[in-house]
Amino acid sequence: MTGRNTKTFWLVLAVAVALLWTFLPMYWVVKYAFMTKTEIARFPPMLYPPEPILASFFNIFGFDYTTAEGTVFKASGQARQIILGLRNSLIVAAIVTAITTLVVVPLSYVFARLQFPFKGKLLAAILLSVSLPPVSTLIPFYTLYVQLGLTGTLFGLIVVTLTITIPIVAWMLIGFFRNLPPVELLARVDGFSRLYTLTRIIVPMARSGIMVAAVIAFLFSWNEYVYAQILVTGSNAVTLPAAMSGFLFQVPEPAQLAASLLLSLLPPFCIAFFLQKHIAEMHIA
Amino acid sequence: MADTTRSDTPAPPRAAEISNLSFALIISVPVLLFLLVVVAYPLAYAFYLSFHEIRFFGGYSATWNGLANYSKVFSDQSFWSSLGRTLRFTAETVVLTLAVGLGLALILKHLPAKWRWLRALIILPWAVSPYGAGIFFTYLGRGQTGIGTAVAGWFGSDHTLNLISARFVIEYLAVGAAWNMAPLVAFFLLANMLTTPARLYDLAKIDQMSRLETFWHVTLPPLRFTLFVFSCITTVLAMKTFDYIFTATQGGPGGASAVLTYTLYKISFVNLDLGYGAAMSFFLLAVILGATGLLYLLWGRKEERQ
Amino acid sequence: MARIDLRNIVKTYGSHHAVENLDMTIEDGELLVLLGPSGCGKSTTMNMIAGLTEPTSGQILFDGADVTSHSPHQRNIAMVFQSSLLYPHLSAHDNIYMSLKRSGLSKQEIEARIAHAAQTVDVTRLLDKMPSQLSGGERQRVATAKAIVREPAGFLLDEPLSALDASLRLSLRAELVNLQKRIRTTMIFVTHDQVEAMTMGDRIGVMRKGRLEQIGTPTDIYNRPATLFVAGFVGVPPMNFLKGTLEKADGRLWLINPSLRMEIKGEFANAAPQKEVILGIRPHLMRLTEAGASALPLTVYAIEQLGNEAIVICDGPDGGKIRVVAPAGFTAPVGARLDATFDSAAARLYDPASEQVLAVGKKA
Numbered sequence: 001m002t003g004r005n006t007k008t009f010w011l012v013l014a015v016a017v018a019l020l021w022t023f024l025p026m027y028w029v030v031k032y033a034f035m036t037k038t039e040i041a042r043f044p045p046m047l048y049p050p051e052p053i054l055a056s057f058f059n060i061f062g063f064d065y066t067t068a069e070g071t072v073f074k075a076s077g078q079a080r081q082i083i084l085g086l087r088n089s090l091i092v093a094a095i096v097t098a099i100t101t102l103v104v105v106p107l108s109y110v111f112a113r114l115q116f117p118f119k120g121k122l123l124a125a126i127l128l129s130v131s132l133p134p135v136s137t138l139i140p141f142y143t144l145y146v147q148l149g150l151t152g153t154l155f156g157l158i159v160v161t162l163t164i165t166i167p168i169v170a171w172m173l174i175g176f177f178r179n180l181p182p183v184e185l186l187a188r189v190d191g192f193s194r195l196y197t198l199t200r201i202i203v204p205m206a207r208s209g210i211m212v213a214a215v216i217a218f219l220f221s222w223n224e225y226v227y228a229q230i231l232v233t234g235s236n237a238v239t240l241p242a243a244m245s246g247f248l249f250q251v252p253e254p255a256q257l258a259a260s261l262l263l264s265l266l267p268p269f270c271i272a273f274f275l276q277k278h279i280a281e282m283h284i285a
Numbered sequence: 286m287a288d289t290t291r292s293d294t295p296a297p298p299r300a301a302e303i304s305n306l307s308f309a310l311i312i313s314v315p316v317l318l319f320l321l322v323v324v325a326y327p328l329a330y331a332f333y334l335s336f337h338e339i340r341f342f343g344g345y346s347a348t349w350n351g352l353a354n355y356s357k358v359f360s361d362q363s364f365w366s367s368l369g370r371t372l373r374f375t376a377e378t379v380v381l382t383l384a385v386g387l388g389l390a391l392i393l394k395h396l397p398a399k400w401r402w403l404r405a406l407i408i409l410p411w412a413v414s415p416y417g418a419g420i421f422f423t424y425l426g427r428g429q430t431g432i433g434t435a436v437a438g439w440f441g442s443d444h445t446l447n448l449i450s451a452r453f454v455i456e457y458l459a460v461g462a463a464w465n466m467a468p469l470v471a472f473f474l475l476a477n478m479l480t481t482p483a484r485l486y487d488l489a490k491i492d493q494m495s496r497l498e499t500f501w502h503v504t505l506p507p508l509r510f511t512l513f514v515f516s517c518i519t520t521v522l523a524m525k526t527f528d529y530i531f532t533a534t535q536g537g538p539g540g541a542s543a544v545l546t547y548t549l550y551k552i553s554f555v556n557l558d559l560g561y562g563a564a565m566s567f568f569l570l571a572v573i574l575g576a577t578g579l580l581y582l583l584w585g586r587k588e589e590r591q
Numbered sequence: 592m593a594r595i596d597l598r599n600i601v602k603t604y605g606s607h608h609a610v611e612n613l614d615m616t617i618e619d620g621e622l623l624v625l626l627g628p629s630g631c632g633k634s635t636t637m638n639m640i641a642g643l644t645e646p647t648s649g650q651i652l653f654d655g656a657d658v659t660s661h662s663p664h665q666r667n668i669a670m671v672f673q674s675s676l677l678y679p680h681l682s683a684h685d686n687i688y689m690s691l692k693r694s695g696l697s698k699q700e701i702e703a704r705i706a707h708a709a710q711t712v713d714v715t716r717l718l719d720k721m722p723s724q725l726s727g728g729e730r731q732r733v734a735t736a737k738a739i740v741r742e743p744a745g746f747l748l749d750e751p752l753s754a755l756d757a758s759l760r761l762s763l764r765a766e767l768v769n770l771q772k773r774i775r776t777t778m779i780f781v782t783h784d785q786v787e788a789m790t791m792g793d794r795i796g797v798m799r800k801g802r803l804e805q806i807g808t809p810t811d812i813y814n815r816p817a818t819l820f821v822a823g824f825v826g827v828p829p830m831n832f833l834k835g836t837l838e839k840a841d842g843r844l845w846l847i848n849p850s851l852r853m854e855i856k857g858e859f860a861n862a863a864p865q866k867e868v869i870l871g872i873r874p875h876l877m878r879l880t881e882a883g884a885s886a887l888p889l890t891v892y893a894i895e896q897l898g899n900e901a902i903v904i905c906d907g908p909d910g911g912k913i914r915v916v917a918p919a920g921f922t923a924p925v926g927a928r929l930d931a932t933f934d935s936a937a938a939r940l941y942d943p944a945s946e947q948v949l950a951v952g953k954k955a
Contacts, residue, residue, distance in 0.1 A: 014392045015403065021385075022407055025421040025464060028432060032424070043445075044438030045430050103319075106312040114305040122317065129324045131573050133525035135546045136566030139334065139553050140327030163323045166316065183678055188643060191664025191693035194308050205680045223414030225528040230554070241416055248420065248532060254430075261417055268412035276408045276472065 026265075032258035033057070036073075040254050056259035076256050078246045084236060085243030086263070088154060092239060093221040095158055100165040100217035105210055108170045109198055112177030113184065123174075129167045134226045137163075142230055152235030160227045165217040172216060176209035177202075208278045215271050222268060240264050334563035341557055354564035364565060367548040368572065374455050374462075374544055375523040375576070381463035382519045383512055386470025391504075393475050404475075411468040419532030422461035423449070451541040454534060458542055461533065462523060470515045474508050481507050510588045517577050517585070524573045545569050592776050593653040593744040594619040595640060600649035602635055602801075609635045611801045613649070617745075622771050622778045624792035626785060626824075632801040633781045634749055640779060641747050642666050653744055664693060669738035670747040674754045675730040677722040683733045684709075684718040690741045708740035712770065727755045731763055739774060746771070746778045752787065764791055785825045789813065797821045815939075819946040822871045822939065828902050828914040831877070833870045833887075834943070846870055846935075850888060850908035857936025857952030868949060869941045874902065874914040877933040879921075886930035889913055891923045905929060 032040055034052035055065035055073035062079030066072050076082070110116075111123060141160060142151070150156030183205065187197040203210065225241040233242045244264065247257035335354050337347040358364050393404050413421070424430050428447030437446045448457050481504070489499040527546040530536065536543035536551070543551070549569065553562030600613040610632040617623045625633040638644040640651060642663040651659045658666050669690070677686045687708060691701045709715045712732045722730060731751055738746055748767075752760045768791050771778045782788055788795045789809045796806040797820070805817040816822035822830045835848035837855070844855040846868070855870075880886055889905035892912065901921040907913035915931050923929060936952035 011392075011395055015396070015400070018389055018392050018407060019403075021464070022410055022468075024432070025418075025425050025461070026410070026413070028425045029421050040430070043429070043434075044443070045432075045435045047435060103316050107316050110309045110312045114309050116306045116309045119309075122313070125317075126320070128574075129320060131521045131525070131570075131577065132324070132328070133527070133546055133566070133569055133573065135525070135527050135549045135553075136331060136563070136570060137324070137327040139559055139562060140330035143559075144327065144330065159323060163320065166320060181676055181679060182672070183676065185643060185670070185672055186676055186678060186689075189641065189663045189668065189670045190689045191662070192689075201678060205678070207680075219412060223417070225414065225416040225532075229528075241414065245416070245532070254424065257420065261420060265413060265417065268414075269409055272408050272412035273405045276405045 029254075029258050030262050032254045033262050035255060037255060056255040057263075060256050060260050060263075076247075076253070078243065078256070081234075081238055081243040081246060082240070082260055085238050085240035088157075088232075088237055089222060089240040089264075092154060092158055092161060093218050096161045096165055096221040097214050097218045099158075099162060100169050101210065101214045104166055104170045104173055104213060104217075105203065105206075106198060107166075108173035109177050109202060111170070112174045113180075126167045126170055129163070130171060134164075138226065138230055141227070145231060151231050152237050153232075154237045157228060157232055157237060157239070160231065161221045161224055164224065165220045168220065169213045169217050173209060173213045176213075177206065180205060212275060212278050215275055218271065219268055222264075331563040331566060334560050335567060337560045339557075339559040347560075350560070354561045355567075357561060358565050358568055361565075363543075363548055364545075364568070367543055367545045368568075370455055370541075370543065371524060371545040371569075371572070374459055374526075374542075375520055377456060377459035378462040378466075378523040379516050379519045381459055382466045382470055383516060385463050385467035386474055386515070387508075387512075389467060389471035390474035390478060393471060394478050404472075408468045408472060410464055411466070411472075413465060415465065415526060415529035416532045418461055418465040419529045419534075422457070422464075423533045426457055449534060449538065451538050454538065454542045458530060458533060462526065462529060465529070466519055466522065470511075470519075473511050473515065477508050477511050478504065513580070513584050513588045517580055520576050520580060521573055524569070524576065545572070592619055594655075595745055595777060595779075596650075596652040596655075597636075597640070598650040598652065600636070600639060600646045600651070602632075602639060602644065603647050608801050610639070610646075613803055615796060615803060615806060617777055617779060619654075619777055620775045622768065622780065622791060622793045624788040624795045625779065625781045625798060626783070626788040626792075626795050627798035628783055628824075631798040633783075633798045636798070637747050637749055637779060637781050640745065641668050641670050643670075666745070667741065667743050668745045668747055669741050669743035670749065671731075671734045671738050671751045673750050675727075675734035675751050677730060677734060677737070679722050681721075682718065683714060683720050683722070683725065683736075686722070686733060687718075687737045687740050690737050694741070704740050704742075705736075708736045711739060711774070712736045712766075728759045728763060731755065732766075735767070735770070739770070739776070743776065746776045748778070748780045750782055753782070753784070760787070767791065786827065789825065795825075797824065799824075815948075815951070816871075817948055819869060819871070819941045819943075822941070826873065828874045828916075830871045830873055831907070831913045832911060833872075833907065833913075834909050834911075835868060835870065837866050837868055837940075848909060853887070853935065855935045855938070855940075855952070857934075857938075859940065859950045859952060866949075867943050869943050870935075870938050871941060872933050872938045874916045876937045877913075877915045877931045879903070879915055879917055880930055880932045886932050887913065889915070889929045889931055891925055891927045891929060893925065894922065896920070903929070905931075 031049055033056050034049040034054070035046070036053065036055070039046055039050065053065075053067065055067070058065040059073055059076045060079055060082045062075045062083065064072055064075050111119065145151045145156050148156075150159075180202070183201060184197055187201055192201070223241070224239070225245075228239045228242040229245065232238050233245075240260070241264065244257060244260045247253040247260065334347075336349060336351060338350045338353070340346045340348075389407055393407060396403060410418070425432050426448035428434055428445035428449075431446070431448055433446030433448045434444075437444055485503045486499065489503050494502065525546060526544070527550060530542060530544055530547055531550070534542045536547040545565075546569065549562055549566055552558050552565065595617040597613050597615040600610055601608075602610040613632075613636060625636060627633045635644060639646050642658070642661055642665070646659065649659075650657055653666060663670070677683075678689065681689065684705065687705050688701065691704060694701070696704070705718075706715070709718055712735050714729065714732045714736050717725060717729055717733060720729075722733070725733060734751065752763055755763065764787060767780075780788075780791060789812075792809055794806060794808055795812050797804045797812065799820050805812060805821045807815075812821060812825050816825060816830070819832075823832070833846070833848070833851070835846040835851065835853075838845045838847055844859055846853045846855050877887075888908055891903060892906050893904045894917075895902040895904065896919070898919060900919050901917045903915045903917050903921065903923070905913045905915065913931070915929075934952075939951050940949040941947065942949050
């Protein structure tokens with residue numbers, strides 16, 4: 001083997017290992033979505049679905065599925081929760097993303113670009129709230145929500161989720177804004193107000209960073225499980241992760257769990273796939 | 286002097302330009318108020334709870350019991366063992382995440398141009414939610430369904446090989462957490478690597494450095510600050526992780542993976558001992574802040590000075 | 592175009608004095624260069640003239656009118672920032688357009704002005720490009736077009752050439768001076784590069800630690816540096832300095848230090864004897880000679896051949912470096928002993944304590 005070939009060999013091997021590491025854990029569960037209960041229960045475990053079927057995808061949306069041989073897979077009893085969850089997750093994620101972006105862009109701009117008293121202390125407070133474990137604020141939120149009648153409401157869930165997304169997205173965007181050129185000077189010489197500078201000059205300049213910030217807000221909201229599990233499970237405001245956990249804990253249904261998990265992964269995967277180029281542009285402070 | 290220099294038309298007021306402080310206040314006060322109410326209120330309420338004994342049997346009642354909850358934490362065996370598991374899980378997760386992140390970044394860096402699209406695949410685990418990662422790793426590791434048994438089967442064994450054992454469950458969970466977080470680390474490290482001047486590698490060649498020396502003296506130094514930042518982020522995330530462990534092992538087997546957040550959950554939501562749970566949650570917060578503070582003192586200060 | 596007066600300007604940041612008691616007048620149509628090392632207060636001064644920073648106290652007048660509290664736009668100044676900053680997300684045309692967006696001019700008038708400004712600095716063919724597609728020199732020209740399109744009262748440039756390579760700087764320097772003379776605008780140019788200052792300025796204001804050390808024409812600054820700092824900062828190669836004590840003996844004035852006793856001629860009437868002084872002499876005014884009584888003993892350290900002349904860098908008697916200009920092609924081995932003389936009447940004496948000039952040998 002020549003030196004070049006050796007190098008290619010090791011690179012191909014490394015890439016193969018990286019891909020195996022990346023996809024094996026996902027594949028192991030996602031394959032259940034295309035298998036029957038008996039196939040899943042087989043010992044030793046099967047490496048791939050012998051005859052892939054889409055029954056689980058029908059079942060979780062409340063449809064029976066009949067194979068060519070006439071076997072019937074019954075619609076899932078959780079279908080209503082899954083459909084509600086999908087709808088609610090989309091609503092919550094969309095609203096949280098919109099509010100987070102609207103609020104955080106000016107906030108992190110101010111923290112990144114202006115000098116003013118108490119800035120350091122305010123920043124430290126924001127960072128502190130990033131490190132708050134949800135488990136410790138869960139009880140107070142729960143008791144508060146019971147008193148206010150906000151358990152089982154989308155509004156309540158949106159408010160809680162914002163407390164997660166705002167600090168974390170602000171923290172990421174502050175670093176991004178810090179690295180923009182000092183165009184405020186140009187804008188002042190050109191006679192633009194601060195608001196115009198922010199909305200018409202900084203925002204278009206920072207498009208890629210703001211896009212990534214919005215995506216991160218979306219991901220955090222879409223993936224949020226702890227609060228949802230406590231605050232909205234079983235209600236009409238259930239989200240997809242909370243609805244799905246029914247397949248995990250009450251009556252384990254690996255096939256339907258895998259199908260709904262795959263469903264819940266599609267939006268984040270699309271986002272990550274198309275935005276990966278911009279992700280590392282978020283300079284961290 | 287002012288008289289001789291006054292212009293014919295008086296100067297318009299400087300109203301067009303408002304000060305940094307007022308602009309900052311206009312923008313940030315509403316948001317900060319929101320955060321204050323929605324974050325500080327629960328925190329204050331948890332603080333209140335931590336000084337009371339909360340009972341639900343025979344009607345809700347809160348009785349002041351001073352520091353009793355806090356002192357109970359110190360003598361609670363399950364607190365110390367959970368804390369030990371949290372620290373073990375965190376340390377292993379941080380080391381694994383950084384190591385795997387660095388490894389992935391090195392692979393991605395060496396990809397030829399026509400393979401660049403692979404980058405978009407390697408990032409995917411980052412988009413998986415912690416509860417999703419928990420589901421993946423519970424099925425992957427369990428003896429009945431897992432990869433261990435499948436691999437054993439290839440070698441003709443009909444035994445189950447359980448990766449989630451009481452002894453090594455923390456290590457197994459740390460691998461899963463690293464799987465979830467490493468791609469983001471890899472992407473930031475990669476962005477850093479690409480800005481390292483190629484000339485430095487030429488210099489290393491002229492100095493006849495070995496591969497390891499080149500990695501140590503050329504590749505690694507520009508990455509150290511990013512590695513520090515991610516060691517902090519990973520520490521915080523690992524210590525406050527709940528959903529991942531909840532879906533992956535439910536604290537099992539036999540409580541072997543009951544980290545502090547999980548024990549807290551059980552105290553508050555299963556035993557409904559809210560006052561005690563609140564007191565313990567402040568210990569967790571102190572551990573998180575202490576750990577990041579320690580990281581900063583031991584490592585971050587050094588990186589900042591450079 | 593305007594005459595700009597600074598009256599007793601002070602700028603402090605907490606306990607740090609960025610600019611102290613600055614008085615300065617920039618004449619209408621003049622090109623003034625503010626020169627000094629980084630942190631000397633030159634950029635702060637420019638920002639105060641621009642209206643980007645408000646002075647702690649003092650007044651700024653444009654054509655006699657107090658504009659101290661006016662915004663940059665109200666003052667109608669134009670500014671080119673470091674590295675010729677442009678809005679990165681706008682084309683060259685739109686960058687120039689932003690200067691006039693708040694001007695209240697009609698769309699047609701604006702387009703006509705942009706076209707004219709672009710033509711003046713020869714960027715017409717670049718108007719559709721984005722800043723990232725422009726070279727350093729092109730960016731500088733676009734930034735200049737953006738500035739002149741406003742027909743500003745004052746045109747301020749903050750080290751716009753510092754990021755460019757040497758040959759490009761040379762041609763852009765001439766271009767800017769030529770432009771300033773053609774459109775006869777008042778221009779203030781901030782730089783830390785003394786060659787840039789000498790070649791461009793009608794006058795140069797040398798600043799150091801928040802104070803204006805000297806203001807005058809390039810010839811003034813070069814031939815009659817008022818302070819030790821100006822003497823050492825301006826001129827290539829830099830001025831030579833010799834420490835010593837002045838003594839009167841035999842009715843003549845002598846500069847004495849452990850390795851030298853040299854007669855000082857010329858009009859040094861004000862120089863008091865027995866005083867510690869620093870003598871400054873330009874390398875061009877020294878020549879290498881045979882060893883002699885009043886010659887300066889030197890040891891060769893390095894020789895720089897410039898083609899038309901050679902600069903001999905030597906270790907001087909008091910440990911400092913002494914540079915002597917020698918004819919082109921002059922050679923000597925490193926470590927060789929040399930002697931140099933100079934007409935002491937061409938020297939300047941400085942007070943080491945106050946750093947101010949004490950006496951000059953010749954009234955120029």
